[in-house]
Amino acid sequence: QKEVEQNSGPLSVPEGAIASLNCTYSDRGSQSFFWYRQYSGKSPELIMFIYSNGDKEDGRFTAQLNKASQYVSLLIRDSQPSDSATYLCAVLTDRGSTLGRLYFGRGTQLTVWP
Protein backbone atom coordinates (compact mmCIF):
# COMPACT_ATOMS: atom_id res chain seq x y z
CA GLN A 1 0.00 0.00 0.00
CA LYS A 2 1.40 3.34 -1.02
CA GLU A 3 1.97 5.88 1.72
CA VAL A 4 0.25 8.72 -0.10
CA GLU A 5 -2.30 8.41 -2.88
CA GLN A 6 -3.55 11.09 -5.24
CA ASN A 7 -5.69 11.00 -8.36
CA SER A 8 -3.24 11.58 -11.18
CA GLY A 9 -5.80 13.50 -13.21
CA PRO A 10 -5.65 15.38 -15.36
CA LEU A 11 -8.22 17.60 -13.70
CA SER A 12 -9.59 20.26 -16.00
CA VAL A 13 -11.71 23.19 -14.78
CA PRO A 14 -12.84 26.47 -16.36
CA GLU A 15 -11.47 29.78 -15.20
CA GLY A 16 -13.30 31.03 -12.12
CA ALA A 17 -14.39 27.57 -10.95
CA ILE A 18 -13.37 25.73 -7.78
CA ALA A 19 -10.71 23.06 -8.24
CA SER A 20 -10.74 20.25 -5.70
CA LEU A 21 -7.65 18.10 -5.20
CA ASN A 22 -7.70 15.06 -2.96
CA CYS A 23 -5.16 12.94 -1.14
CA THR A 24 -5.31 9.92 1.18
CA TYR A 25 -2.54 8.55 3.37
CA SER A 26 -1.91 5.23 5.07
CA ASP A 27 -0.05 6.03 8.31
CA ARG A 28 -2.46 7.04 11.09
CA GLY A 29 0.45 8.51 13.04
CA SER A 30 1.15 11.13 10.37
CA GLN A 31 1.43 14.56 11.86
CA SER A 32 1.82 17.22 9.21
CA PHE A 33 0.46 17.62 5.74
CA PHE A 34 1.71 19.75 2.88
CA TRP A 35 0.61 20.85 -0.55
CA TYR A 36 3.24 21.76 -3.14
CA ARG A 37 2.70 23.21 -6.59
CA GLN A 38 5.07 22.27 -9.41
CA TYR A 39 5.10 24.00 -12.76
CA SER A 40 6.47 22.04 -15.69
CA GLY A 41 10.27 22.00 -15.59
CA LYS A 42 10.41 23.71 -12.20
CA SER A 43 10.91 22.60 -8.62
CA PRO A 44 8.11 22.01 -6.07
CA GLU A 45 6.94 25.17 -4.33
CA LEU A 46 5.13 25.05 -0.98
CA ILE A 47 1.56 26.35 -1.08
CA MET A 48 0.16 25.34 2.29
CA PHE A 49 0.64 23.13 5.31
CA ILE A 50 -1.90 21.91 7.84
CA TYR A 51 -1.47 20.12 11.15
CA SER A 52 -4.92 20.06 12.77
CA ASN A 53 -8.28 18.67 11.73
CA GLY A 54 -10.50 21.14 9.94
CA ASP A 55 -9.96 23.85 7.38
CA LYS A 56 -7.11 26.28 6.87
CA GLU A 57 -7.53 29.16 4.46
CA ASP A 58 -4.89 31.26 2.73
CA GLY A 59 -6.19 33.57 0.04
CA ARG A 60 -7.81 31.49 -2.69
CA PHE A 61 -6.48 28.24 -1.21
CA THR A 62 -8.14 26.12 1.48
CA ALA A 63 -6.59 22.98 2.90
CA GLN A 64 -8.87 20.50 4.64
CA LEU A 65 -7.73 17.71 6.95
CA ASN A 66 -9.70 14.77 8.33
CA LYS A 67 -7.38 12.52 10.33
CA ALA A 68 -10.11 10.01 11.15
CA SER A 69 -10.64 9.38 7.44
CA GLN A 70 -6.92 9.85 6.65
CA TYR A 71 -7.85 12.38 4.05
CA VAL A 72 -6.48 15.78 3.08
CA SER A 73 -7.69 18.05 0.31
CA LEU A 74 -6.86 21.35 -1.36
CA LEU A 75 -9.52 23.67 -2.75
CA ILE A 76 -8.59 26.43 -5.15
CA ARG A 77 -11.31 29.06 -5.49
CA ASP A 78 -11.64 31.35 -8.50
CA SER A 79 -9.18 29.19 -10.44
CA GLN A 80 -6.91 31.03 -12.86
CA PRO A 81 -4.96 29.75 -15.87
CA SER A 82 -1.81 30.50 -13.87
CA ASP A 83 -2.91 27.78 -11.41
CA SER A 84 -2.32 25.18 -14.12
CA ALA A 85 0.37 22.93 -12.65
CA THR A 86 0.91 19.62 -10.90
CA TYR A 87 -0.09 19.61 -7.23
CA LEU A 88 1.83 17.34 -4.88
CA CYS A 89 0.46 16.13 -1.58
CA ALA A 90 3.11 15.32 1.05
CA VAL A 91 2.70 13.70 4.45
CA LEU A 92 5.18 13.85 7.32
CA THR A 93 5.42 10.74 9.45
CA ASP A 94 8.02 9.45 11.87
CA ARG A 95 6.94 5.85 12.56
CA GLY A 96 8.10 6.22 16.15
CA SER A 97 11.55 7.49 15.19
CA THR A 98 12.93 10.85 16.27
CA LEU A 99 13.30 11.76 12.62
CA GLY A 100 10.43 12.80 10.40
CA ARG A 101 10.15 11.61 6.82
CA LEU A 102 8.15 13.29 4.08
CA TYR A 103 6.26 11.02 1.70
CA PHE A 104 4.92 12.41 -1.56
CA GLY A 105 2.01 11.43 -3.71
CA ARG A 106 2.53 11.20 -7.45
CA GLY A 107 0.75 14.49 -8.02
CA THR A 108 -2.46 15.67 -9.70
CA GLN A 109 -2.15 17.63 -12.91
CA LEU A 110 -4.53 20.59 -12.99
CA THR A 111 -5.46 22.54 -16.11
CA VAL A 112 -7.51 25.73 -15.87
CA TRP A 113 -8.86 26.79 -19.24
CA PRO A 114 -9.89 30.36 -20.05
Add this chain to the structure above:
Amino acid sequence: NAGVTQTPKFQVLKTGQSMTLQCAQDMNHNSMYWYRQDPGMGLRLIYYSASEGTTDKGEVPNGYNVSRLNKREFSLRLESAAPSQTSVYFCALSRGSRDTQYFGPGTRLTVL
Protein backbone atom coordinates in the same frame (compact mmCIF):
# COMPACT_ATOMS: atom_id res chain seq x y z
CA ASN B 1 14.66 28.80 -4.71
CA ALA B 2 16.26 31.61 -2.77
CA GLY B 3 18.77 30.15 -0.36
CA VAL B 4 19.33 26.82 -2.14
CA THR B 5 21.64 26.33 -5.10
CA GLN B 6 22.28 23.19 -7.11
CA THR B 7 25.05 22.58 -9.61
CA PRO B 8 25.11 21.68 -12.39
CA LYS B 9 21.66 22.48 -13.85
CA PHE B 10 22.03 19.95 -16.66
CA GLN B 11 24.41 17.05 -17.22
CA VAL B 12 24.80 14.28 -19.77
CA LEU B 13 26.89 11.26 -18.80
CA LYS B 14 27.88 8.04 -20.48
CA THR B 15 27.20 4.75 -18.73
CA GLY B 16 29.96 4.05 -16.20
CA GLN B 17 31.05 7.65 -15.73
CA SER B 18 31.01 9.23 -12.31
CA MET B 19 29.91 12.64 -11.14
CA THR B 20 28.95 14.63 -8.07
CA LEU B 21 25.85 16.78 -7.75
CA GLN B 22 26.31 19.72 -5.41
CA CYS B 23 23.78 21.40 -3.14
CA ALA B 24 24.54 24.46 -1.04
CA GLN B 25 22.35 26.54 1.26
CA ASP B 26 22.61 29.87 3.00
CA MET B 27 19.53 29.40 5.20
CA ASN B 28 21.37 27.83 8.14
CA HIS B 29 18.98 24.86 8.12
CA ASN B 30 19.99 21.63 9.79
CA SER B 31 18.38 18.99 7.59
CA MET B 32 19.10 18.38 3.92
CA TYR B 33 17.71 15.87 1.45
CA TRP B 34 18.26 14.43 -2.00
CA TYR B 35 15.24 13.36 -4.06
CA ARG B 36 14.84 12.07 -7.57
CA GLN B 37 11.75 12.64 -9.66
CA ASP B 38 10.75 10.39 -12.52
CA PRO B 39 7.63 10.59 -14.69
CA GLY B 40 4.75 8.75 -13.03
CA MET B 41 6.82 7.94 -9.93
CA GLY B 42 6.66 11.11 -7.90
CA LEU B 43 9.44 12.33 -5.65
CA ARG B 44 11.49 9.60 -4.01
CA LEU B 45 13.99 10.16 -1.25
CA ILE B 46 17.52 8.97 -1.98
CA TYR B 47 19.45 10.06 1.10
CA TYR B 48 19.03 12.62 3.83
CA SER B 49 21.09 14.31 6.49
CA ALA B 50 19.28 15.28 9.67
CA SER B 51 22.24 17.36 10.81
CA GLU B 52 25.85 18.09 9.97
CA GLY B 53 27.95 14.94 9.97
CA THR B 54 25.05 12.48 9.78
CA THR B 55 23.51 10.78 6.77
CA ASP B 56 20.85 8.10 6.32
CA LYS B 57 19.41 6.10 3.47
CA GLY B 58 16.05 6.93 2.03
CA GLU B 59 13.80 4.94 -0.23
CA VAL B 60 16.13 4.49 -3.25
CA PRO B 61 19.80 4.73 -2.12
CA ASN B 62 21.36 2.06 -4.36
CA GLY B 63 23.97 3.45 -6.75
CA TYR B 64 24.45 6.67 -4.80
CA ASN B 65 26.65 8.01 -2.04
CA VAL B 66 26.37 11.26 -0.13
CA SER B 67 28.59 13.55 1.86
CA ARG B 68 27.65 16.23 4.42
CA LEU B 69 30.99 17.78 5.27
CA ASN B 70 29.58 20.96 6.76
CA LYS B 71 26.23 22.55 7.50
CA ARG B 72 26.03 24.39 4.16
CA GLU B 73 26.72 21.62 1.67
CA PHE B 74 25.27 18.21 0.86
CA SER B 75 26.62 16.37 -2.18
CA LEU B 76 25.32 13.36 -4.07
CA ARG B 77 27.76 11.12 -5.92
CA LEU B 78 27.13 8.63 -8.68
CA GLU B 79 30.15 6.33 -8.80
CA SER B 80 29.21 4.48 -11.99
CA ALA B 81 26.24 6.02 -13.74
CA ALA B 82 23.55 3.82 -15.27
CA PRO B 83 20.72 4.73 -17.66
CA SER B 84 18.26 3.98 -14.83
CA GLN B 85 19.68 7.03 -13.03
CA THR B 86 18.41 9.36 -15.72
CA SER B 87 16.17 11.66 -13.71
CA VAL B 88 15.68 15.11 -12.25
CA TYR B 89 17.44 15.46 -8.91
CA PHE B 90 16.24 17.88 -6.27
CA CYS B 91 17.97 18.97 -3.13
CA ALA B 92 15.72 20.09 -0.27
CA LEU B 93 16.28 21.46 3.19
CA SER B 94 14.40 22.12 6.40
CA ARG B 95 15.12 23.56 9.84
CA GLY B 96 14.60 20.13 11.37
CA SER B 97 13.42 16.77 10.11
CA ARG B 98 9.82 17.57 11.14
CA ASP B 99 9.70 20.98 9.48
CA THR B 100 8.64 22.24 6.08
CA GLN B 101 10.99 21.31 3.27
CA TYR B 102 12.12 23.81 0.64
CA PHE B 103 13.43 22.68 -2.70
CA GLY B 104 16.35 23.75 -4.86
CA PRO B 105 16.00 24.35 -8.61
CA GLY B 106 17.02 20.83 -9.60
CA THR B 107 19.58 19.07 -11.78
CA ARG B 108 18.45 17.31 -14.93
CA LEU B 109 20.69 14.28 -15.52
CA THR B 110 20.74 12.08 -18.59
CA VAL B 111 22.79 8.88 -18.68
CA LEU B 112 23.34 7.44 -22.15
